[in-house]
Amino acid sequence: MLLFKILLRNAFHNKLRSFLTILGIAVAILAFGLLRTVISSFYAGVEAASASRLVTRNAISIIFPLPISYAEKIRQVEGVKMVSWGNWFGGIYINEKNFFPNFCVDPLTYFALYPEFILDETQKKEFLIDRKGAVAGRKLAAKYGWKIGDSIVLKGTIFPGQWDFVLRGIYRGRDRTVDETQFFFNWSYLNEAVKRLAPGFANQVGFYMVGVTHPDLAADTAVRIDRLFKNSLAETLTETEKAFNLGFIAMSQAIVTAIQMVSFVIILIIMAVVANTMAMTTRERTGDYAIMKTLGFGAKDISILIFGEALVLTMTGCLIGMVLTFPAARLFAAQLSTYFPVFLVSNSTLCLDVAAAFLMAFLAAVIPTYDALRIRIADGLRRIG
Amino acid sequence: MSLPLTYSLRNLWRRRLTTTLTIAGMALVVFVFAAVLMMAAGLQKTLTETGLPENVVVIRKASTSEVMSVIDRKAAAVVEMLPEIAAAVSGRPLIAKEVVVLIALKKQGEEKTSSHSNVVVRGIEASSFPLRPQVRLVAGRMPRPGSMDVLVGNSIAKRFQGVELQQTLTWGMRTWTIVGIFDAGNTGFASEIWGDVDQVMQAFRRPVYSSLVFKLKTPEAFDRAKSAIENDPRFTLEAKRETKYYADQSEMMAKFLRILGMSLTVIFSIGAIIGAMITMYAAVANRTAEIGTLRALGFRRRTILAAFLTESLFLGVLGGLIGLFFASLMQVMTISTVNFQTFSELAFQFTLTPAIVAESLLFALLMGLLGGVLPALRASRLKIVDALRSV
Numbered sequence: 001m002l003l004f005k006i007l008l009r010n011a012f013h014n015k016l017r018s019f020l021t022i023l024g025i026a027v028a029i030l031a032f033g034l035l036r037t038v039i040s041s042f043y044a045g046v047e048a049a050s051a052s053r054l055v056t057r058n059a060i061s062i063i064f065p066l067p068i069s070y071a072e073k074i075r076q077v078e079g080v081k082m083v084s085w086g087n088w089f090g091g092i093y094i095n096e097k098n099f100f101p102n103f104c105v106d107p108l109t110y111f112a113l114y115p116e117f118i119l120d121e122t123q124k125k126e127f128l129i130d131r132k133g134a135v136a137g138r139k140l141a142a143k144y145g146w147k148i149g150d151s152i153v154l155k156g157t158i159f160p161g162q163w164d165f166v167l168r169g170i171y172r173g174r175d176r177t178v179d180e181t182q183f184f185f186n187w188s189y190l191n192e193a194v195k196r197l198a199p200g201f202a203n204q205v206g207f208y209m210v211g212v213t214h215p216d217l218a219a220d221t222a223v224r225i226d227r228l229f230k231n232s233l234a235e236t237l238t239e240t241e242k243a244f245n246l247g248f249i250a251m252s253q254a255i256v257t258a259i260q261m262v263s264f265v266i267i268l269i270i271m272a273v274v275a276n277t278m279a280m281t282t283r284e285r286t287g288d289y290a291i292m293k294t295l296g297f298g299a300k301d302i303s304i305l306i307f308g309e310a311l312v313l314t315m316t317g318c319l320i321g322m323v324l325t326f327p328a329a330r331l332f333a334a335q336l337s338t339y340f341p342v343f344l345v346s347n348s349t350l351c352l353d354v355a356a357a358f359l360m361a362f363l364a365a366v367i368p369t370y371d372a373l374r375i376r377i378a379d380g381l382r383r384i385g
Numbered sequence: 386m387s388l389p390l391t392y393s394l395r396n397l398w399r400r401r402l403t404t405t406l407t408i409a410g411m412a413l414v415v416f417v418f419a420a421v422l423m424m425a426a427g428l429q430k431t432l433t434e435t436g437l438p439e440n441v442v443v444i445r446k447a448s449t450s451e452v453m454s455v456i457d458r459k460a461a462a463v464v465e466m467l468p469e470i471a472a473a474v475s476g477r478p479l480i481a482k483e484v485v486v487l488i489a490l491k492k493q494g495e496e497k498t499s500s501h502s503n504v505v506v507r508g509i510e511a512s513s514f515p516l517r518p519q520v521r522l523v524a525g526r527m528p529r530p531g532s533m534d535v536l537v538g539n540s541i542a543k544r545f546q547g548v549e550l551q552q553t554l555t556w557g558m559r560t561w562t563i564v565g566i567f568d569a570g571n572t573g574f575a576s577e578i579w580g581d582v583d584q585v586m587q588a589f590r591r592p593v594y595s596s597l598v599f600k601l602k603t604p605e606a607f608d609r610a611k612s613a614i615e616n617d618p619r620f621t622l623e624a625k626r627e628t629k630y631y632a633d634q635s636e637m638m639a640k641f642l643r644i645l646g647m648s649l650t651v652i653f654s655i656g657a658i659i660g661a662m663i664t665m666y667a668a669v670a671n672r673t674a675e676i677g678t679l680r681a682l683g684f685r686r687r688t689i690l691a692a693f694l695t696e697s698l699f700l701g702v703l704g705g706l707i708g709l710f711f712a713s714l715m716q717v718m719t720i721s722t723v724n725f726q727t728f729s730e731l732a733f734q735f736t737l738t739p740a741i742v743a744e745s746l747l748f749a750l751l752m753g754l755l756g757g758v759l760p761a762l763r764a765s766r767l768k769i770v771d772a773l774r775s776v
Contacts, residue, residue, distance in 0.1 A: 006620050017663055024659035031652040060556050061487040063728070064453060064589070078392050090453070135519075158453050160445065160621070200592075233558065233590065251502055251730075257579035262649055265413055270652055272410035274662035280667045346407075367402065 003308070005063040010305065011312040014281070018313065021277045025360070026324065027319025028270035029353050033325035034332060035263035036349040042249055042256055044342040048177050049241035051215040053113060054222050057237040057244075065204035066234050068191075073228060074208060079221035081213045086187060087206035091154030091163060093144070100140055101339050102154065102183040104190045107133075113211050116174040123148070123169030131189045133168035137180035141170045159190065161197075178342040178358035211237070245327060267356050275364035278310050282368035289372050290380025299373050306369045310361040318357035322350060387688050388679075393696040396668065407664045410643070411704025411752055414650065414657040419712035419745045420735065421496065421646025427736035432635035435572040436627030439471075439604050441616060442515060443597040448624040450634065450727040451485040452505075456594040460620040464597055469610035471600040473512060477750045480599035481516050484508035484582055486589050487729055488556055489673045491546045491759055492721075502730045503723065506540060506556075506755040508585030516598055519572050525550050525565030534564040540575040540732035544721055548578075557588030573631065576721070576732050598627065637726050656754055657747070658724040661756025663758020665697050665704070669764040676764055677772025694754070694762035705746045712745070713737050 002128065012018050018133045056074065058064035068085070071352050075083045086105035094099070105126050111119055119127070119135060128205035136146060165185050173180050187205070195202040196247045222238035229236045239247075249256065280299055282289075325345055397404045436442075443464055444454035461482050470478040485508070488503040492628075511530060513519065528534030537548050548555065552560045561580060569575040586592055601607055611624045625633075669676070676689060712735075721732040 016666060020659045020666075022662050024656050027652060027655050027659075059489075060589070061489040063503075097450075151558075155447065157447055157449055160447050231558070247501065251724075253721035254720050259645075262417060265417060266649075266653060266656065268658075269410045269413045269656045272406045272413070273656055273663065276403050276406040276410075277658055277663055279406065280663070327694045 002228040003304070006305070007308040009313050010281075010285075010309045011316075017277060017280070019312055021274060022317040022320065024270055024273045025314055025357070026320040028266050028319025029318050029357065030324050030328060031266050032263050032356060033048065033321065033345065033349055033353055035259055035266070035326060036352060037325075037329055037332075037343060038347050039256060039259055039263070040346050040349065041340040041343045042252075042345075044177060044340075045245040046180065046242055046249065048116070048342070049245050050116075051218065051240065051242070052212050053241040054210040054212060054225070054238050055241055055244040055248065056210055056219060056225055056236050056238040057206070057224075059237040062206075064234070065201075065206055066208065066236065068203045068205055070229070070236070071205075074210060074225055077221060077224050078256070079212050079214070079217040079224070080210055082113055082211035083213075084113050084209045085205040085207065086110065086184075088211070089154070089185075089190070090157045090161065092157060093152070093154055098144075100181050100183055102185070104187040105184050106187050107135075107184070110184065111347060113209050116178045117171045118174055119171045120168050120279055127186075130166060130168055131186050131192075132164065132166050134165035134183060134185040135169040135171055136167060136183045138170055138172050139180040139341070140183060141167070143181075143337065146170075158369075159194065161193075163193075176344060179343055181337060181341040199337050208251065209241075218365055228348070267360065271360045271363055274310065274314060274360050275367065277305065277313070278364045278368045279371075280311065282306060282372050286372070286375060286380045290377045292376065293377050293380070302372055306372060307361065307365045310357075310365040314357040314361040314364075322353050325349075325353075388684065388692045390695065393692055393699060396672075396696055396701060400668070403667065405662050407700055408704045408707065410660040410695050411657045411701060411749060412707035414653040414752065415705045415708025415745050415749050416711050417653060418646070418650040418748055419737070420711055421642060421649065421739055422744065423712065423715060423735040424733075424742045425642040425646065425736055426738055426741060427720075427733045428634070428637050428642065428731075429639050430736050431571050431731070431733040432573055432631040433628060434519070434570070435574060436629070436631040437517075438626060438628050439601050440627035441599055441601060441607065441610060441624050442627050442630040443622050443624050444595070444600075444630075446615075448619040449624050451483075451596045452487060452727060452729070454595045456482075456597060456622065458592075458594070458621075461594050461597055461623060462534050463617065463619060464599075464614060464622070467599075467610055467613055469602055469606040469613070471602045473515060477512075478599065479512055480513060480597060481510045481513040482597050483510070483513065484586050484589075484591060484593070485595040486585065486591065488578075490541075490548070492544055493546055502545075502721075504545070504730055505727075505729045506535075506585060507577050507579050508582030509579045510582050511599070516600055519568075519639045520567050520569045520574055522565050523568045525563070528564055528579075528581060530585065533559060533580070533584055534562050535561045535578055535580040536565045536567050537563055538569045538575040538578075539566060539720070540563075540721065541578060541730075544732070550674055554578075557590075559584075559588050571734060576730050603702050604606065612721065612762055634724065634726050638724055641725075650748070654748070657766070658756045661697055661700055661753060662760060663756050664700070665693065665760035666763070668696065669693065669760045672764075673767065673772050673775045676767055677775070680767070680769045681773065690761050690765040693764050697757025697761070698750060698753045700756070701749045701751070702746070704752070705749025708749065709742060709745050720770050 069293050071085060074080060084106050086103045089104055091102050091104045101179055111117060129134055146167050148167055152165045152167055154163045156163055191202055212218050218240050225238045227238050329343060329345050444451060448454040465478055465480055470480055473479040486506050487503040488506050490504045491501050515649060528536060542548055549773050598710055614622050614624045715735040716737055719732055719734050724731045
């Protein structure tokens with residue numbers, strides 16, 4: 001207890017300096033926490049992916065479609081429970097700035113495959129009946145103030161023209177990790193229009209979502225599906241939803257790596273600041289240490305004092321930073337919901353915060369401790385101030 | 386009378402450890418600041434150098450990139466007849482009707498993972514080469530028209546698997562032989578694979594062009610050509626200068642990088658400024674008696690202020706220079722990542738421009754100034770008697 005009291009007294013001996021150091025640490029931990037959260041929200045889609053869903057797409061690349069006739073063939077493959085399909089629509093709402101993911105899907109099977117999207121039974125029925133019907137996520141609807149029955153017009157980029165939809169349902173996520181910013185409409189609405197405008201492109205889908213009977217069968221089933229279409233005009237590539245989503249992140253790997261590196265650089269910067277504070281503190285207290293040595297305190301006691309002081313500083317800063325991370329993340333999530341539909345501070349981020357604070361304290365105290373231990377008593381006492 | 390510069394410099398030298406740590410912090414901030422700006426500059430340089438001002442790209446209206454665009458042969462034939470198009474040596478119009486698709490390829494070092502990158506495959510005509518003088522063959526030979534020969538760009542050849550000379554690629558139930566590697570400098574074409582347009586169309590069952598590229602007779606003819614294309618009721622096409630077309634494609638990424646960079650540097654600089662402040666406050670506290678002596682000798686308050694400010698500006702400049710030095714080393718690095726707008730792979734280099742050097746140094750000076758201003762004010766406001774008594 002006495003030790004703790006001394007540490008506190010020491011740490012806040014120079015109030016201005018301690019205040020500045022703690023402020024710096026708090027800002028750094030805040031930034032570190034936010035950056036880690038950005039990275040984890042990149043991976044949110046992977047986390048949310050189900051192990052019992054497969055994605056089948058054209059083997060050449062994702063921009064090539066697959067014929068709709070594959071649906072029946074895939075359904076017959078051993079291990080397949082349910083097949084659904086969809087297309088990336090890439091529509092623009094009013095202008096490019098209002099980006100949100102929009103897909104056309106087979107309504108009946110898609111929502112059955114995604115139990116995490118919770119849609120009211122009556123709304124689901126309405127959506128099934130109306131070919132021009134659409135379903136939007138709760139956050140998306142709130143952002144643009146859409147209500148059920150509203151008419152929404154999207155400008156097609158892949159499928160040219162103005163497409164009008166009637167909002168028939170608003171889905172909720174089963175928990176907070178579910179993306180509530182997506183927009184779905186009926187695949188046959190798109191297909192009928194394409195049949196009229198460009199018959200050559202009709203009856204095609206962008207991807208198949210395949211539900212398997214048991215997660216353990218996923219790998220075998222994927223191989224079976226791909227073997228079925230080997231050497232055909234449209235060869236397929238089937239992978240688990242997780243792998244599929246990971247593939248998207250891998251494409252922007254450079255950016256994720258950059259953010260990751262930067263999140264560690266900030267810890268380095270603030271480490272320099274804390275080390276600086278500790279260096280100054282111990283230099284000022286050289287006389288004290290000399291007296292302690294004279295009284296018979298050993299190297300261990302002095303080291304504990306210096307390390308402890310550094311720990312008090314970093315932990316106070318860390319705590320403030322961690323507390324601030326939550327309101328900051330909420331603000332961030334509101335501003336950047338377009339880029340990051342799911343933005344939650346995870347427990348592992350908080351653990352990393354604490355670990356970073358420990359590391360900072362430790363590394364910052366090493367050189368000052370070494371200096372303090374090395375100095376001879378006579379020299380230490382001779383020094384003034 | 387002012388204090389000599391060496392007074393400030395030697396004060397920094399006296400407390401080496403503290404000075405080094407403060408400078409290191411600042412250098413890191415400047416490094417990140419410069420690196421992010423260099424990344425955005427490199428991206429824009431790559432995409433603007435890809436286009437030539439006298440070239441025009443025609444794509445379907447409302448499509449944001451060539452991959453989404455669809456132009457049928459009839460429309461292409463109409464555009465081909467425009468009088469604003471320059472003539473090739475043969476007398477035919479200098480226009481290339483191209484098809485652009487994406488294929489999935491694996492990068493080197495990704496053998497075991499299931500991830501792959503989307504690479505642009507461009508179906509080209511003979512006229513594609515004179516339209517793009519940046520592109521030259523560095524290995525192998527030119528593809529024979531109408532054959533299954535393909536060329537790969539230098540960035541692709543360096544970073545992807547199975548794209549060496551004489552190796553074969555398989556897409557669309559056909560086998561393609563790599564007969565040459567072309568160097569396209571720092572342009573987007575370096576991240577592409579080129580093959581014969583008719584063969585590529587056949588293989589991918591896409592009997593339409595993606596884009597038309599032509600050279601203008603005179604650069605001023607652009608407006609006339611544009612209105613002729615966009616007002617033609619037979620099709621819905623859109624004409625853009627090639628420079629603008631590629632600049633538009635870098636917009637979103639460059640903006641993302643800038644916002645990221647700016648918000649990071651603001652947060653980082655708070656840390657570095659605090660570091661400088663701590664150092665300078667300690668410098669003032671340690672030298673209280675000295676300041677009192679200087680004042681007693683007749684030095685003015687503003688001289689003291691100037692001396693301490695100079696000291697902290699030195700910290701800033703040194704940090705800035707060191708940070709810039711390390712940032713300039715980044716120029717040898719090439720980043721290859723997906724361009725969100727076109728969904729395809731693009732390689733670009735960190736590029737240091739004079740503007741970035743100036744901005745970084747100014748930023749470093751500002752950090753030094755902000756960190757030093759309060760401590761220097763405190764130093765200059767010390768009362769002589771109190772300061773002398775503190776010994």
